[in-house]
Amino acid sequence: MLRERGITKSSLGRDEFLQYAWEWKEKYGGIILQQLKKIGCSLDWDRTSFTMDDEYYQTVIKVFIDLYKKGHIYRGKRMINWDVRAKTALSDEEVIYKEVQSKLYYLRYQITDESGNPLPFSPSGDGGITIATVRPETILGDSAICVNPNDERYKHLHGRFAFVPLINRKIPIIPDEYVTMDFGTGALKVTPAHDMNDYQLGQKYNLEIIDTMNDDGTMSEAAQLFIGEDRFEVRKKIIPQLEAAGHLVKMEEYTNQIGFSERTDVVVEPRLSLQWWVSMKNMAAPALKAVMHEEINFHPAKFKNLYRHWMENIKDWCISRQLWWGHRIPAYYTPDGEFVVAASIEEAFDQFKIQNTKYKIADIRQDDDCLDTWFSSWLWPFEVFKGLSHPGNAEVKYYYPTNTLVTAPEIIFFWVARMIMAGYEYMDEKPFNDVYFTGIVRDKQGRKMSKSLGNSPDLLGLIDQYGADAVRFGIMIASPAGNDILFDESALEQGRNFNNKLWNVLKLIKMWEGRQSPNVDVEPANGTHHSPLTTHDFALAWFENRLNQVKSQVNEMMVQFRLSEALKTIYSLVWDDFCSWYLEWIKPGFEQPIEKAVYEKTLVYFEELMQLLHPFMPFITEEIYHLLQDKKDDLCVKQVAPLQAFDKSILKAGDLLKQVISALRDARNKNQVKPKDTIKLHIQTADVADYQTIENILRKQVNAELITYASSTVANTIVVAVEKDKFFIETDQQLDTATLQAELLKNLDHQKKFLESVLKKLGNERFVQNASPEVVDLERKKQADAEARIKTIEESLQNL
RNA sequence: GGGGGCAUAGCUCAGUUGGUUUAGAGCAUCUGCCUUACAAGCAGAGGGUCCGCGGUUCGAACCCGUGUGCCCCCA
Numbered sequence: 001m002l003r004e005r006g007i008t009k010s011s012l013g014r015d016e017f018l019q020y021a022w023e024w025k026e027k028y029g030g031i032i033l034q035q036l037k038k039i040g041c042s043l044d045w046d047r048t049s050f051t052m053d054d055e056y057y058q059t060v061i062k063v064f065i066d067l068y069k070k071g072h073i074y075r076g077k078r079m080i081n082w083d084v085r086a087k088t089a090l091s092d093e094e095v096i097y098k099e100v101q102s103k104l105y106y107l108r109y110q111i112t113d114e115s116g117n118p119l120p121f122s123p124s125g126d127g128g129i130t131i132a133t134v135r136p137e138t139i140l141g142d143s144a145i146c147v148n149p150n151d152e153r154y155k156h157l158h159g160r161f162a163f164v165p166l167i168n169r170k171i172p173i174i175p176d177e178y179v180t181m182d183f184g185t186g187a188l189k190v191t192p193a194h195d196m197n198d199y200q201l202g203q204k205y206n207l208e209i210i211d212t213m214n215d216d217g218t219m220s221e222a223a224q225l226f227i228g229e230d231r232f233e234v235r236k237k238i239i240p241q242l243e244a245a246g247h248l249v250k251m252e253e254y255t256n257q258i259g260f261s262e263r264t265d266v267v268v269e270p271r272l273s274l275q276w277w278v279s280m281k282n283m284a285a286p287a288l289k290a291v292m293h294e295e296i297n298f299h300p301a302k303f304k305n306l307y308r309h310w311m312e313n314i315k316d317w318c319i320s321r322q323l324w325w326g327h328r329i330p331a332y333y334t335p336d337g338e339f340v341v342a343a344s345i346e347e348a349f350d351q352f353k354i355q356n357t358k359y360k361i362a363d364i365r366q367d368d369d370c371l372d373t374w375f376s377s378w379l380w381p382f383e384v385f386k387g388l389s390h391p392g393n394a395e396v397k398y399y400y401p402t403n404t405l406v407t408a409p410e411i412i413f414f415w416v417a418r419m420i421m422a423g424y425e426y427m428d429e430k431p432f433n434d435v436y437f438t439g440i441v442r443d444k445q446g447r448k449m450s451k452s453l454g455n456s457p458d459l460l461g462l463i464d465q466y467g468a469d470a471v472r473f474g475i476m477i478a479s480p481a482g483n484d485i486l487f488d489e490s491a492l493e494q495g496r497n498f499n500n501k502l503w504n505v506l507k508l509i510k511m512w513e514g515r516q517s518p519n520v521d522v523e524p525a526n527g528t529h530h531s532p533l534t535t536h537d538f539a540l541a542w543f544e545n546r547l548n549q550v551k552s553q554v555n556e557m558m559v560q561f562r563l564s565e566a567l568k569t570i571y572s573l574v575w576d577d578f579c580s581w582y583l584e585w586i587k588p589g590f591e592q593p594i595e596k597a598v599y600e601k602t603l604v605y606f607e608e609l610m611q612l613l614h615p616f617m618p619f620i621t622e623e624i625y626h627l628l629q630d631k632k633d634d635l636c637v638k639q640v641a642p643l644q645a646f647d648k649s650i651l652k653a654g655d656l657l658k659q660v661i662s663a664l665r666d667a668r669n670k671n672q673v674k675p676k677d678t679i680k681l682h683i684q685t686a687d688v689a690d691y692q693t694i695e696n697i698l699r700k701q702v703n704a705e706l707i708t709y710a711s712s713t714v715a716n717t718i719v720v721a722v723e724k725d726k727f728f729i730e731t732d733q734q735l736d737t738a739t740l741q742a743e744l745l746k747n748l749d750h751q752k753k754f755l756e757s758v759l760k761k762l763g764n765e766r767f768v769q770n771a772s773p774e775v776v777d778l779e780r781k782k783q784a785d786a787e788a789r790i791k792t793i794e795e796s797l798q799n800l
Numbered sequence: 801g802g803g804g805g806c807a808u809a810g811c812u813c814a815g816u817u818g819g820u821u822u823a824g825a826g827c828a829u830c831u832g833c834c835u836u837a838c839a840a841g842c843a844g845a846g847g848g849u850c851c852g853c854g855g856u857u858c859g860a861a862c863c864c865g866u867g868u869g870c871c872c873c874c875a
Contacts (some may be wrong), residue, residue, distance in 0.1 A: 141832040178801060197801090200875075261831085306804050306873085313803085315874095410873070440872085477826080478813070488812060492826050497840045508837035565814070568825065592837055601820095662844080669844050675833055703835090750822090757822055775819050775859090782821050 008263065014324050014368075017154070019361060020268055025052075029603075035459050039468050042636060051376040051383050052327075059388045060327045060376045061343055063426070067278060068341045075274050078318055082271035084217030084231075085264040089322035089369075095259040095268050102134045104254035105239065106185065108247050109145065109162040113175070116161060121244040129154070129162055129173065130249050132184030134196070134256060136242065137234040139164055142171055144190040149175035151186050165247040166238075167224045174205055196270055209272065215268060231269075233450035250682045268302045276320040276329060276369075280421075284314045285419040285560045291432050296420065299436045299561040303409060317418075318371045326370030334359045360774050380419035381431035400427060404434040412437070419486040425706065436561050462492065469617035470495030476567050476616055478511045479575050498618050501575060508625050509599075509606060517593035536598045539585040541647075542654040543605060546577050548646040554612060555643060567616050574609050581658060585697045610634055657694050660722050664702040664729065667720045670743065673733050678705040680730035682714045687725075713799045717746065721747075721792040737800050744800075748793045755786040 002008070002020060012020070033048065050056070064617035067073045075173045081090040108128040110121035119127030130147060142164050147154040157173050157402040164171060178201060179188045192202030193211040202209060212223035219226045219234055226234045259268040290296045291304060298304050320329060329724070330716045332348035334357060342348035347362045382388060387606060401423070407416060416435055423431035441457075462471050473495030478488070550573045557566040586602065588594045607628060610621040614635045625635045673679065681704040683691055688709050691698070695707055708730060713719075717728035761767055762779055 176801095180801090197875080200801095251822060302805075310874085353839085414807085489828085491812080493840075500840050501838065504838035506837085511837070560816080562816085568814075572825080578839090578844085587837090666844060669832065672832085675835065675843075745842060754822060761819095761859075763860055768858080770858045771819070778820070785821065 017324050032172055038460065038463055039472060042618065051373075051380070053385065055389050056376070056379075056383055056433055057327060058343075059379060059383050060371065061330045062388070063379060063422075064327075064330055064371065064375070065341055065343060072279050072282070073319075073341075074279065075279055076277050076316075077272050078275045078277075079199050079270050080273045080275070080322065081259060081261075082215070082269045082273070083261040083266060084215065084269050085263055085266045086261065087215050088263075089271075089273060090261055090263070090268060095263050097257045097259050099256045100256060102254050102256050103257075104132050104134055104184065104252040105136045105242075106130050106132050106249035106251070107136065107139065107165065107189075107242060108166075108249050109165060110407075111157065111163070112161040112170075114160065118163065121246070123249070129157060129187050130185045131187045131189045132252075133189055133654075134254060135191075135235070136238050137226075137231055138191045138212065139189060139238075140167060140192045140225060140736075141191045141193050141210040141212035142169070142189045142346045143192055143202060143210060144171050144205065145173045146176050146179050146190050146201060147173065147186060148177060148181045149180040150177075151179075151181045153186060165245060168447045172205075176201060176204070178206075193272060194270055194535070199270075199272070199433045211272065213269065213271070215271075217266075257601045275318050276331070277678055278317040278319055278375075280314045280316055283421040283425055284311050284417075286424040287311065287417060290424070296430050296432065297434045299434060303412060303437055306409075307412060307417065311417065317372070319375045320367075320369040321372050322763050323370045325367075326373060327376055329367040329369050329371060331367040332364050335363055335365075357461045374414050377415055378422040379426070379496055380417055381423060382427050401430050402432045405432045406438060408440060408562070409437040410440060424718050434561070434566065441475070462489075463704075466496045467499060468617075469620045470499055473498060473567070473617055477571070479564055479710055491611040495617075498571065498575070499617070501579065502620055502624060504577060505574075505583070505606065506627060508587075509602060509628070511596045512588075512602075513592045516596040516599050518596060536586050536595065538650075538653075539582055539697065540598065540601050541650055541651045543577065543582040544601075545646040545650050546573070546654065547605060547608060548649060550577075551612065552643050570609075570612050570616070578605065578609060579653075584701065602698070611638060611640065652692065653694075656723065657697065658726070660725075661698065661701045663720050664727060666728060667718050667727075668702070669730075670739060671718055671733060671736060673729075673731050675703065677731065678703050679735070680704065680706045680708070682708050682710040682717065682730065683725065684712070684714075684728070685725040713795070715799075719744075719796040719799060721789065721796055724788045724792060726792055726796060739800050740798065744793055744797050748790065748797070751786055751790050751793065755783065755790065758786060 007020075029050075033045070036043065037045065051060070064073065067536035082088075083090050103683070108123060108130045110118060110127060111129050112118050121127045131145060133139070137358065145162050147157065149158070154173075154175075158175050160173050161170050162173055163169065174190075178197070179186065181706050182747070190198045190201050190207060192199045192207055192209045194213065199209075201207070209252075210222050212220055213231065214220045214228075217231045218228050219231070220226055226237065229237070239248065255363055260266065263732045270413055288308065290300065291307055291311075298307070330343060331339050331341050332345060332352075334352065338352075338355075338357070340348050340351040340355075342351055345361065345364055345366065347791060348366075349364055352364065381402055382396055385396035385399050386393055387400060390396075405416065405419070419431050459471070465473070470492050474489075477494065478491045527594075550569060554566045554569055557563070557569065582605075583602075586594070586598050606647065607625060610625050610628075614621040617635060624637045625631060668675075679702065681698070681702065685691060689705075692710070699707055713726075714728035714730065716735065718735060720727040720729065721744075758779055762783060768776055
């Protein structure tokens with residue numbers, strides 16, 4: 001926003017900058033809420049909260065002071081990015097990395113022998129070690145030379161010393177795995193004051209930190225040489241001097257990434273500076289325990305490992321940020337650098353007075369830095385209910401600990417871990433029971449969505465294009481907990497198509513609204529007696545049981561946070577079981593009435609399907625729920641009915657029916673029987689009664705004009721074997737016996753191989769002895785079934 | 801440099817205590833259908849040494865080891 005208006009941050013004072021920041025917040029902060037509403041998040045929109053709200057802000061400050069008093073907050077040194085022109089620290093976001101053509105200088109240092117005496121130095125002889133650097137001016141701050149301990153070239157030098165060229169300061173040669181053997185010469189100069197990584201090494205080996213630079217980028221007195229001259233001037237000047245003294249071995253062209261200040265475009269200088277820290281060890285202990293002992297459950301659980309590793313090796317938390325927007329650190333300084341921590345400048349001055357300060361309140365200055373954004377966010381689970389500003393209030397008592405945190409795995413340390421710590425520190429209790437980690441959405445190339453890449457999908461645009469429910473569907477179907485999802489619009493298309501399907505179901509059922517017949521008992525062709533209620537008993541009973549079964553499955557999945565699986569299951573229930581099977585089974589003929597009982601049951605089923613689907617697709621399901629019948633209640637608040645038991649035998653019968661229908665359709669297809677051509681179907685089975693109950697369905701589904709029961713083979717027919725039963729398709733079509741035979745042989749081969757594998761298992765004595773009886777029984781059943789199928793197929797082959 | 805993860809159909813991915821009729825879905829592909837809810841659809845089909853190797857086990861996509869290739873987080 002500022003950039004658009006041509007304003008730079010440095011041209012503004014702090015107060016003016018904050019004005020702009022608030023303006024931005026008011027304008028854009030609402031956009032994300034708008035998006036959440038549009039995608040159907042079911043939240044209490046009257047109770048949004050912001051960490052910079054007055055009361056929350058004060059709580060953050062209170063917590064800082066509290067932790068400081070407890071001794072958990074302290075000041076310590078840390079490497080930061082320094083802008084030598086603006087003479088200010090930069091946040092990481094303000095550093096712009098550019099690829100730069102540099103030179104890599106190979107410099108040779110004089111070394112000592114084993115007893116620490118200098119070896120004679122010559123540009124090529126034994127008495128030296130060569131390092132490579134792009135910043136030769138920093139050698140004046142060297143504290144050590146480091147080599148990889150496994151590097152044969154330098155093993156003899158471990159424990160010896162080297163001398164910094166030109167100033168001859170004696171520094172140790174140390175071995176550490178940090179050094180890469182194949183970069184440069186394999187020997188690294190260590191300059192703790194001017195390089196992040198070198199600083200770490202310095203800490204590890206307790207090396208001297210020699211700050212050779214002033215805050216304006218000129219050399220300091222500690223450098224001994226070139227004092228007061230600019231770092232880049234020094235780089236130019238030092239090379240000829242090194243060359244003259246025989247230290248310069250060679251120069252190479254080298255491309256590297258260098259950080260530039262966003263504000264002044266000068267090269268950023270890593271610099272040690274005083275920052276604020278929170279010590280973490282004590283707070284981490286209960287937070288680690290909570291997750292390891294499953295008082296707090298991670299979904300998926302694989303993140304427990306990650307969490308444990310981090311918590312066991314936790315480092316102190318640097319909470320100061322060189323920013324203006326945020327919670328300003330409540331530390332106050334006198335001009336000579338003394339400081340106190342206090343809620344206001346007045347309180348700070350009171351503290352200074354106790355220390356008999358010579359300064360006036362006007363001399364006191366507050367810390368310029370702000371707190372890390374997570375230092376406010378970690379209080380969220382309780383302070384959002386004002387649990388710290390108004391301890392023990394009714395809301396925090398009711399809501400805390402909260403149920404489930406939904407968040408991204410990338411902030412498991414930044415946010416999740418710290419909320420848990422803050423929960424135990426300030427509430428003496430965990431902040432939530434479950435943590436659900438969503439996947440990170442990536443683009444088709446697998447890249448993370450980011451503002452700078454500009455590859456984030458335009459959510460509102462996608463909603464316009466596909467609909468909110470379709471977008472929700474597309475994202476949820478593809479994202480099991482904690483796995484990244486590659487954003488692919490084809491999943492949204494699937495969602496859109498599903499919406500379309502649901503509308504069409506509504507359309508179909510609506511067509512039946514004024515077209516019901518009383519329940520009739522259609523006399524079946526063969527005169528067998530059917531139930532007095534309806535000929536659709538089987539379809540109704542089957543779907544009702546199937547619905548109850550899926551409800552149980554979905555319930556189980558939801559409890560375990562397996563959301564994408566739950567959605568897939570519901571999707572398949574609606575599209576396959578309800579639409580492709582059930583509705584086709586009960587659908588009356590053209591302009592025929594539907595039986596009242598069937599119609600009413602169908603309404604109930606469809607409503608229940610909408611309720612099952614509602615959490616995933618709230619808009620369309622709510623709409624259909626109300627369009628279907630006048631309703632006083634809303635799906636979004638409707639309680640879910642208790643789960644009901646289901647009858648497995650009827651589900652099995654349904655599966656068999658589906659299998660028979662598919663097999664017969666396949667046979668029709670393969671024999672080029674046109675969809676419109678009717679067939680005569682002859683069934684050879686031991687269970688005639690079973691087929692009679694589903695005869696009407698079967699006739700409709702395979703377009704048969706007649707179904708009879710045969711006691712033996714029917715000649716000149718297409719033979720289809722399903723389980724132990726045989727089906728003979730009689731048609732006017734010329735039969736292609738070769739194709740039929742090939743099909744049967746293929747099937748026979750498959751069954752035989754299967755039987756073979758089962759027999760091999762059962763023939764293994766150790767299997768029969770060790771496996772559980774149920775498993776062995778199952779194998780025996782597989783054997784019997786396979787043998788029966790083989791017999792059927794063989795008989796069919798003989799008939800050809 | 802430290803840590804974590806992934807590898808299953810052409811593509812994107814499911815597959816939870818190792819045994820569920822010798823692996824599932826969507827998309828893509830092929831065949832046949834404009835069949836009065838739906839062509840954004842219907843009915844079918846094909847497609848997989850579950851990354852390589854070794855081990856544990858009566859039994860491994862699943863557990864262990866190892867190799868290879870990718871990804872992420874932290875520094």
